[in-house]
Amino acid sequence: MSLVLYDYLPSGNGYKCRLVLKALGMPYELRQMDIVAGATRTPEFLAINPNGKIPVLVVPGRGPLAESHAIISYLAEGSRLVPADPFDRALMWQWMCFEQYQLEPGVGTVRFWLKSLKKEPEDFGERYAERFQRGADALGVLDRGLAGREWLVGDAVTLADIALFAYTHVADEGGYRLSDYPAISAWIARFKQLPWYAPITEP
């Protein structure tokens, strides 16, 4: 039995898991769920994740694990993608928590509304402006954090870069202009040169 990943290819949260599996050369079975069509709201799926969300990793002999950052830290524990130094590891988590609390709810949400739900900003009224601004603020924090650095923590790519790259590199699909963020733009170009890089919607 191999690892099973329940996922939706346009999902940045799912993409984080696929990138880590690819970087570490871990075989897995991909089960694609059409979240827009309600595939994560069926009784069968809710039995796997009562929270009704992808990604979910099913680990043979243990069971399902939800939340992208719980999944990638489980997969990558002890690997080169996690700093050996405890304080650097904490800085990695600092960036990952920032992503889930500030960047994804902004950048990820407006992209989901426009690209996956195929709606217009006007359909969301003042909620669009609030979420868009939250994302813009987060991109500003990320751009300043990357200034003068190759990667977010230490000298090598870590889970923090993978976690932040996922929604940031497709921010233009939510209406952001990445050319406004020079350090982010350079980091995205660097990330795309990694030997295990693959586009977000590639299974």
Add this chain to the structure above:
Amino acid sequence: MSLVLYDYLPSGNGYKCRLVLKALGMPYELRQMDIVAGATRTPEFLAINPNGKIPVLVVPGRGPLAESHAIISYLAEGSRLVPADPFDRALMWQWMCFEQYQLEPGVGTVRFWLKSLKKEPEDFGERYAERFQRGADALGVLDRGLAGREWLVGDAVTLADIALFAYTHVADEGGYRLSDYPAISAWIARFKQLPWYAPITEP
């Protein structure tokens, strides 16, 4: 030099750090910041955390660390508050990620609006209803997750319980009725019996 914690006593995110420091008997210096009066927006504080938020832990010889879950996992690494089993540790992170993405933005935000900013639901229009519902959904997921269990992961209290307890146990201050959630109510009563329990606003 000791650990320094920049904090605001009513903050659930800060409370998580104080509970872990107390549970592990770690001495630290508390620096209280009045976030409502703008204390985290000064140039001095932004030099410590460019993201302008508490809590921040300053580690002697290393520097500042932001994000409550990055802080508590750094403090508690290798302690009894973190499961030794890798999959259980991942389940701990699953609950902590859920807290930051779903519970805190609902329960924590409406409590902050009503209690710290001393505003009324009407002041936030449809944003209040959206955030309140998000919190109610999260409390439902937590209540189902706690059904039949003493603690969230394994058989002992972990960082997951501390992280989820922080905003959940004061949810009534945001307008929720905790008596609607029987498993949560029993878990809160259990948590308050822990020898290192202290009320949220106790320095």
